[in-house]
Structure formats: structure tokens, C-alpha cells
Amino acid sequence: MEEYVGELWHKLVTRVADKQHTEAAVSLDEISKTAAIFFRALGGDPGLNLSAAPATRHGARRRWKERLATSGERVELSWRDGETLRLPEHISIFSERSLNRDLYFWLVALSAVETDNNLPWIQQNQQATLATLARFPGLIARYQRLVAALLPLRVNPENLPTAEAAQEFAIRLALMQPGSVKTLPPSKTPFYPVALWTHPNPPATAGSNISAGDGAPERESSEDANIAKSRRKHAAERTDMPDGKDGFLMMFRAESLFSWTEYINVNRPQDEEDDIESAALAAEDMDSMTVARDGETSVAKLRFDLDLPPAGEDETPLGEGISLPEWDYKKQVMQVDYCRLQEMVSAQTVPCELPAQLRRTARRLRSQFQALAPTRIWLKGQQDGEEIDLDAWVRQEADLLSGVHADSRGLYRAQVNQQRDLACLLLADLSLSTDTYASDHARVIDVIRDSLFLFSEALTATGDQFAMYGFSSLKRGNIRFNLLKSFEEKYDNQTRGRIQAIKPGYYTRMGASIRYASTLLAVQPQRQRLLLLLTDGKPNDLDRYEGRYGIEDTRMALHEARQHGLRPFCVTIDNEANEYLPHLFGASGFAVIRKPEDLPKELPLLYAQMTH
Amino acid sequence: MQNLPFYQVQGSEIELFERAWRNRLPLLIKGPTGCGKTRFVAHMATKLGLPLHTVACHDDLTAADLVGRHLIVDGQTVWTDGPLTRAVREGGICYLDEVVEARKDTTVVLHPLADDRRILPIDRTGELLVAPPSFMLVVSYNPGYQNFLKGMKPSTRQRFISLAFDFPPAAQEEAILVGESGIDAMTAKRLVSIANAFRTLRDHDLEEVASTRLLVYAASLIKDGCEPTLACRAALVETLTDDPETAVALREVIDATFGR
Numbered sequence: 115m116e117e118y119v120g121e122l123w124h125k126l127v128t129r130v131a132d133k134q135h136t137e138a139a140v141s142l143d144e145i146s147k148t149a150a151i152f153f154r155a156l157g158g159d160p161g162l163n164l165s166a167a168p169a170t171r172h173g174a175r176r177r178w179k180e181r182l183a184t185s186g187e188r189v190e191l192s193w194r195d196g197e198t199l200r201l202p203e204h205i206s207i208f209s210e211r212s213l214n215r216d217l218y219f220w221l222v223a224l225s226a227v228e229t230d231n232n233l234p235w236i237q238q239n240q241q242a243t244l245a246t247l248a249r250f251p252g253l254i255a256r257y258q259r260l261v262a263a264l265l266p267l268r269v270n271p272e273n274l275p276t277a278e279a280a281q282e283f284a285i286r287l288a289l290m291q292p293g294s295v296k297t298l299p300p301s302k303t304p305f306y307p308v309a310l311w312t313h314p315n316p317p318a319t320a321g322s323n324i325s326a327g328d329g330a331p332e333r334e335s336s337e338d339a340n341i342a343k344s345r346r347k348h349a350a351e352r353t354d355m356p357d358g359k360d361g362f363l364m365m366f367r368a369e370s371l372f373s374w375t376e377y378i379n380v381n382r383p384q385d386e387e388d389d390i391e392s393a394a395l396a397a398e399d400m401d402s403m404t405v406a407r408d409g410e411t412s413v414a415k416l417r418f419d420l421d422l423p424p425a426g427e428d429e430t431p432l433g434e435g436i437s438l439p440e441w442d443y444k445k446q447v448m449q450v451d452y453c454r455l456q457e458m459v460s461a462q463t464v465p466c467e468l469p470a471q472l473r474r475t476a477r478r479l480r481s482q483f484q485a486l487a488p489t490r491i492w493l494k495g496q497q498d499g500e501e502i503d504l505d506a507w508v509r510q511e512a513d514l515l516s517g518v519h520a521d522s523r524g525l526y527r528a529q530v531n532q533q534r535d536l537a538c539l540l541l542a543d544l545s546l547s548t549d550t551y552a553s554d555h556a557r558v559i560d561v562i563r564d565s566l567f568l569f570s571e572a573l574t575a576t577g578d579q580f581a582m583y584g585f586s587s588l589k590r591g592n593i594r595f596n597l598l599k600s601f602e603e604k605y606d607n608q609t610r611g612r613i614q615a616i617k618p619g620y621y622t623r624m625g626a627s628i629r630y631a632s633t634l635l636a637v638q639p640q641r642q643r644l645l646l647l648l649t650d651g652k653p654n655d656l657d658r659y660e661g662r663y664g665i666e667d668t669r670m671a672l673h674e675a676r677q678h679g680l681r682p683f684c685v686t687i688d689n690e691a692n693e694y695l696p697h698l699f700g701a702s703g704f705a706v707i708r709k710p711e712d713l714p715k716e717l718p719l720l721y722a723q724m725t726h
Numbered sequence: 727m728q729n730l731p732f733y734q735v736q737g738s739e740i741e742l743f744e745r746a747w748r749n750r751l752p753l754l755i756k757g758p759t760g761c762g763k764t765r766f767v768a769h770m771a772t773k774l775g776l777p778l779h780t781v782a783c784h785d786d787l788t789a790a791d792l793v794g795r796h797l798i799v800d801g802q803t804v805w806t807d808g809p810l811t812r813a814v815r816e817g818g819i820c821y822l823d824e825v826v827e828a829r830k831d832t833t834v835v836l837h838p839l840a841d842d843r844r845i846l847p848i849d850r851t852g853e854l855l856v857a858p859p860s861f862m863l864v865v866s867y868n869p870g871y872q873n874f875l876k877g878m879k880p881s882t883r884q885r886f887i888s889l890a891f892d893f894p895p896a897a898q899e900e901a902i903l904v905g906e907s908g909i910d911a912m913t914a915k916r917l918v919s920i921a922n923a924f925r926t927l928r929d930h931d932l933e934e935v936a937s938t939r940l941l942v943y944a945a946s947l948i949k950d951g952c953e954p955t956l957a958c959r960a961a962l963v964e965t966l967t968d969d970p971e972t973a974v975a976l977r978e979v980i981d982a983t984f985g986r
């Protein structure tokens with residue numbers, strides 16, 4: 115009997131696998147930006163990233179799954195966790211492209227609703243469907259089209275054994291009449307995935323576990339870099355180490371028939387022995403990689419720490435360290451005195467001139483920027499103005515007396531004010547990542563150095579007040595804030611020497627640095643105060659300062675800055691910045707420089723635009 | 727009290743305005759564009775039976791624009807009152823819209839008027855006007871993003887009673903749409919639902935959000951027979967963004983509300 119059912123399933127799954135309509139496929143890349151905005155507009159959490167869901171096994175019976183085409187065996191479903199909204203990388207279920215696209219937007223709408231997580235999965239999806247349709251009645255027609263198109267693609271329950279048929283009936287009913295089905299009848303065989311619903315048992319992801327846990331370092335960034343080409347991220351799951359007693363660990367949750375995850379270092383289930391691949395199954399093929407929290411993590415951590423450059427002995431601390439708070443978005447509390455920031459100045463600076471290769475550009479910038487220098491002038495002969503233009507009036511009267519027909523020249527004087535009343539603090543990210551090469555001949559740090567030079571040249575020409583600092587961090591107790599030029603200091607050979615001496619530091623604890631920079635800028639008397647952040651990536655640090663935690667703290671720090679009447683703006687060379695900078699700086703509060711080597715040229719121009 | 731402009735109450739703003747006026751206190755109203763500040767002041771002026779002089783402030787606005795200037799008329803210099811002076815003389819309301827746009831040296835002329843002296847010295851004529859009890863100074867500004875650049879001097883700000891306006895709660899905003907354009911309650915509800923969806927995008931994807939004013943525009947188009955999604959695109963989407971992908975997302979929200 116089982117063999118027979120197996121055949122059926124085989125046919126079914128292969129048929130479904132064949133029925134992908136590649137010609138009508140819509141990819142996440144095409145719609146991701148729009149989908150993300152749509153998600154937020156519908157009330158979805160604006161802090162979430164949007165990412166492609168890794169394909170997960172939909173649970174065809176293990177015995178035959180090896181015989182099946184891989185594509186038929188895996189589906190991409192959508193789900194949401196604390197950091198990410200995951201959507202299929204492609205949707206090609208329907209033969210009509212517009213339906214595939216509609217399905218994306220339907221899934222986004224569904225994910226934007228909060229549902230009761232205690233409800234069984236089948237109820238949650240019906241609840242979310244009802245809530246979505248109630249708030250957005252315009253989706254009703256679309257939902258009906260999707261259901262109508264989906265049902266014929268699903269297995270016909272009449273061809274199924276009783277238990278499975280009951281399940282399939284329940285699902286169909288729930289789709290057609292959301293809210294009508296209370297429970298999913300049990301069956302030994304998993305049901306076919308429901309494309310209109312969310313993932314029944316989504317894999318846990320690295321980010322959420324780390325923030326919840328004790329914050330052991332995870333070199334997420336390097337992992338990210340390796341797979342940067344693909345939006346698909348492996349869901350690295352952290353679970354307790356198997357204690358070995360069970361022989362093999364239950365990798366699927368008890369209440370679920372779905373197995374989404376496998377251990378690498380665990381005995382495989384018996385029925386798979388026939389056709390087992392090597393234990394070193396390519397990670398790519400795994401549904402998720404399990405990072406077990408045994409002794410290895412601490413070893414990794416140690417090694418990681420050793421990777422760091424030695425502590426800067428060539429730097430002199432200025433004053434005592436400063437305690438700063440940090441925002442914990444999960445608890446929604448400000449953790450008082452949580453961070454320690456130390457202002458530093460490079461000890462071995464050699465005063466220097468502007469590097470020769472920048473002189474030409476600097477000269478050009480200076481003359482361009484002089485045009486922005488403050489002026490306050492009276493315009494004569496205006497049609498309208500605060501004062502009478504006596505000269506013009508006398509001339510007109512004289513003309514009239516001498517019989518000349520005076521044309522109606524303006525008789526007033528008006529004052530135009532081109533006063534600039536502006537202070538700018540530039541905060542440069544000097545983290546480890548600036549040690550990477552930005553182009554064939556320059557590292558990011560070199561590009562930043564040139565940018566700081568040219569920026570200073572330009573601002574000196576305008577007469578605007580400015581200060582420059584660099585920052586990097588090594589956990590919350592060790593945030594370095596490097597003085598390059600304070601508001602009081604002149605831009606001279608001494609400060610140039612400090613710019614010359616900048617070098618890559620450690621990590622990027624943005625929040626604390628922004629908070630401290632804000633206090634320096636907020637006491638400046640100018641009317642316009644610009645906080646300019648120059649960076650190459652996301653906030654991150656060795657402890658839990660990464661992912662959403664770091665982003666939300668930075669966001670809070672920026673919010674505080676705005677409350678102080680400062681205007682934050684970010685210039686970045688991170689090509690993925692569009693994924694998180696709008697959340698931090700607003701749609702028009704940042705600029706992405708695609709080619710890092712253009713930064714030195716672009717930065718002063720951006721400044722001019724910003725402050726015109 | 728003729729032609730009282732329609733104003734949908736949001737809270738205790740009418741009471742506060744009246745109290746401020748009776749106690750000769752100047753009033754500052756802050757709130758996003760198109761949320762009803764101007765309408766409120768017009769409503770109150772009519773209600774209290776006071777003449778209203780409105781000045782839209784901008785960068786180049788000078789003290790002379792407010793107070794007045796000498797003009798040359800037929801070869802003679804003639805002093806002409808500015809709107810502020812006129813309001814003081816008449817004992818009416820002077821309403822300075824977007825006051826942060828004005829330069830600091832312009833807003834200082836308000837100082838002696840806005841504290842308990844209630845006087846307006848006119849340098850150029852040597853006149854010193856004492857404001858009658860019914861005179862009231864009202865200023866407004868939009869604490870939006872770009873205004874952080876400007877801000878108001880504390881010494882100016884702290885001379886005012888402040889009222890914060892925001893877009894009204896859904897039910898009231900729906901009532902405004904019905905009252906202003908005459909559309910049906912269901913359409914009003916959908917329009918407000920769209921606006922609130924867009925408003926969650928503030929500071930993230932959109933720099934500005936849909937104002938009540940824009941909703942009134944959309945409602946008027948629909949009332950005139952325009953197809954709702956078309957009206958919303960014209961009044962809301964294209965006004966709020968130039969970015970094609972953002973526009974698509976906004977249109978999706980509209981379709982999700984009105985159907986497609």
C-alpha cells in the first residue's frame with residue numbers, strides 16, 4: 115500500500131514540479147523595493163529586511179524523495195521573523211505573469227497583519243486572510259482569482275487516501291471560506307504546501323537567535339559577503355547540542371509533520387540509508403545549517419578577537435571616557451550608561467601639507483565653494499523693497515524735470531541675504547572594513563582620507579564652521595572617537611596631519627558615536643547644524659550590536675539628534691545601503707556613492723547641494 | 727456670524743483659542759501641511775468676529791513687509807501699513823503662516839507685540855502702536871524635516887501658547903471629506919484608509935505624507951465622477967513621490983483598497 119501511495123506522490127510531485135511556468139515567472143528582485151514599501155504601508159514592521167526565502171523541503175516522504183527532482187521537492191514559502199520578511203525568490207506557479215505578481219503582493223499583505231501566534235497555523239492563515247480582506251476590500255477580487263487559479267493545481271482529494279484527503283479538503287475549504295476551518299485533520303503524510311499562506315514551520319534564523327542569546331560573535335558579515343550575489347541567505351539555526359541519548363535528534367517539531375531542518379552531525383533516519391549522499395553534503399543543499407552551541411563557538415570567538423589589529427598605542431586618550439546610553443529595541447528601553455566612549459587623538463601626527471595629488475582638485479573646489487561664502491547685499495533700483503532708493507528717485511525726478519520720459523525703474527532698495535549660518539560635524543566610520551580595497555589601487559580608508567581632505571578644503575572656502583571626527587568600536591566598553599578637527603581648531607597642517615594618520619580601527623557602534631557627536635554639534639550656535647555620517651556599511655560590533663539591534667539603536671540616536679535640531683545625513687559607499695538607510699535617515703536623508711573612488715569628488719558637491 | 731467656515735473639531739483647540747484670545751496671549755499652531763491650521767484660524771476669526779490678516783512667510787520676508795514701508799505715490803512718499811500694523815490698528819488677528827521660514831531679524835519685530843507689552847514700535851515713522859485688547863497674534867509652522875534646519879529662536883518661541891495639530895483620527899477625517907466634498911461615507915472611509923497607509927511611510931519611504939488637503943482634492947475629483955483609483959493616483963501618488971517604484975507601491979495600496 116505504501117508503495118502505491120508513493121507512486122501517486124511521485125507522479126503528483128513531479129507533475130507539480132513540471133508545472134512551473136518559467137516563462138511567466140516573477141522574481142523577487144523585480145518587485146522587492148515596491149513590495150517592501152507596500153509591506154510598510156500596510157502596517158508591516160518598517161525595521162524588517164526583505165529577503166529571499168531559502169527553499170525548504172516540503173516534506174515528501176523521505177523514502178522517495180531522493181528519486182524526485184530537487185526542484186519539485188523544495189518550495190519557497192514566505193515567513194517573517196524579528197529581522198526579516200522572507201518571500202520566494204521566484205514565483206512561477208501560475209501560467210499568467212500577472213497572477214504570479216499578484217501572489218507576491220498577496221503574500222506581502224498577509225505578512226503585514228499581526229495574528230495570534232498561539233493559534234494553529236491553519237487558523238492563523240485564515241485569520242490573517244480575513245483581516246487583510248477586511249482592511250483592504252480591494253483585494254477580495256484578487257484573492258478570489260488567486261484561489262480559483264490555485265485549486266486546480268493542487269492534488270485532487272478524491273485521489274488521496276482518507277486521512278490525506280480530509281486534510282486536503284480542510285485546506286481547500288479554508289482557502290475558499292477563510293475562517294471556517296478550526297483544525298487541520300491529522301495525516302501521516304504532509305500536505306502539499308499552500309502557496310497563498312505563510313510557511314507552516316519556518317526555520318529559525320541566525321539573527322533572531324543571536325540577539326536573544328548571549329551575543330557570541332557570529333561572523334555574519336563574512337558569510338554575507340560570500341553569498342552577496344544571491345539574495346538567498348542560509349538560515350543558520352542555532353539549537354542545543356544533541357545530547358546523543360536519542361541516537362538521532364528530532365529535527366522536526368513534535369507537532370509538525372514537516373521537517374525543515376537537518377543536522378549535519380546526526381545519524382540520518384533509517385529509511386534514507388539506501389541512497390545517502392556523503393555526510394559532507396554541500397551546505398547549499400541543506401535546508402539550514404545548524405550551528406551548535408558547543409565549545410566551538412568560544413574557540414571561534416577567541417580566534418576572531420586575535421584577528422583584530424593590536425590596540426592603538428599610538429593614540430592618546432583625551433580626557434576621561436564618556437558614558438553613553440544605548441537603546442534596546444526588544445525591551446524598548448534606554449540602557450543608561452551602557453557604553454563607554456573615549457575621545458582620542460593620534461599621538462604621532464606629523465603636520466603636513468595637502469597631498470600633492472589632491473592639490474588641483476582642491477584648488478578647483480575652493481574657487482567653486484567661495485561662491486557660497488556669506489554675503490549680504492543691497493540691491494538697488496528694485497520695484498519693491500524695504501527702503502526707498504534715493505539715488506534712483508532723485509534721478510527719476512531729475513529726468514522728469516528735464517522733460518525726459520523716465521521709464522519706470524525701480525525706486526526701492528532691497529536687501530538680499532545670502533548669509534550662511536551653518537555648522538557641520540563630519541563623522542567618519544573608521545572600522546575594520548575600511549581596510550578592504552575599494553578599487554585596484556586604493557583601500558576604502560584611503561578614499562575616506564582623500565574625501566576628508568577635499569571636504570575640509572571646500573568648507574574652509576565657504577567659511578562654514580566644521581569639525582571632523584572618526585570612530586570605531588570594540589564592544590560597548592571601548593568606543594574610540596578620534597579627533598581630527600574640532601570646531602575650535604583651524605584647518606591647518608596640524609589637522610591635516612591627523613587626517614593623514616587615520617587608519618582602520620575595529621567595529622561600527624554607530625549609536626554611541628552619533629550620540630556623542632550630537633552633543634558636540636548641539637552646542638554650536640549656528641542655525642543650521644548638519645551631522646554628516648560617512649560610512650561603508652551597517653552598524654555592527656562584536657557583542658549583540660548587529661542586525662536589528664544595531665540598526666534600531668542607531669535609528670534612536672538619529673531621532674535624538676533631530677530632536678536637538680540637528681540634521682543628520684549619511685553618505686555611504688555600501689551598495690546594499692538601500693535596504694536599511696531609509697529606515698535610519700529617511701528617503702532623502704542619504705546618498706549612496708556607487709563607485710567608492712568617486713567619494714572624494716562627490717562629497718563636497720553633496721554638501722553644496724545640501725546646504726546650497 | 728456669517729459664513730462660518732466649516733471646521734471639524736479635533737479636540738479642545740477651540741476652547742484654547744478662545745481662552746488665549748481673552749487673555750491676550752499669542753498663539754503658535756504647529757502641524758504638518760494641510761492639516762487644517764489655516765482653516766481653523768479662519769473659522770475662529772469669523773467666530774469671534776475679528777478681521778483676519780494672513781501673511782505667508784518666506785526667506786525674503788522682511789520686517790518692512792510686515793510693518794509697512796514708504797511708497798512713492800505721485801512724487802510723494804506715503805507710508806503704507808503692512809499687514810501686521812493693520813491688524814494691530816484694527817484690533818484683529820494677524821496670522822503668520824510658516825513663521826519659521828522668515829528670517830530671525832524679521833521675527834524679532836514680533837517680540838514686543840508677543841509679550842505683555844503688546845506694542846508695535848514703527849521705527850520709520852517714529853510711531854508706537856499699542857495693541858487693543860482684541861488684537862491677537864497667531865503664528866503657525868510645520869515641524870517637518872527641513873525645518874530642523876531653521877527652527878525658531880527660543881526667545882520667539884517662548885512667547886507663545888502652543889497648540890499641536892496633526893491629521894485627525896479616521897472618523898473625523900472622514901467627516902471632513904464628506905463635509906468638504908460631499909462624497910459618500912464609504913468612499914471617505916476608503917480614502918482615509920489609504921491616507922493612513924501612506925502616512926506610515928513617513929520618514930522612511932516618503933518625505934511628505936498625504937495631507938487632509940490632498941484627500942479633499944481626491945474626494946472632489948471622485949465626487950465629480952472621476953474613477954476612484956484614477957483620482958487617487960492624480961491627487962495622492964503623483965503628488966507625493968517621483969520615484970517610480972514607490973509610486974507602484976502606492977498604487978498597489980490604492981488598488982488594494984478600491985479593487986482592481
Ligand SMILES: Nc1ncnc2c1ncn2[C@@H]1O[C@H](COP(=O)(O)OP(=O)(O)OP(=O)(O)O)[C@@H](O)[C@H]1O
Pocket residue numbers: 732733734735736757758759760761762763764765766823868902906938939942
Ligand atoms: N478640521 C478641518 N475641518 C475642515 N476642513 C479641514 C480640516 N482640516 C483640514 N481641512 C481641509 O483641508 C484643507 C487644508 O487645510 P488648511 O489649509 O487649513 O491646512 P494648513 O494646516 O493651513 O496647511 P499649510 O501648513 O499647508 O498651510 C482645507 O482647505 C480643508 O478643506
Ligand SMILES: [Mg+2]
Pocket residue numbers: 763764765823
Ligand atoms: Mg495654511
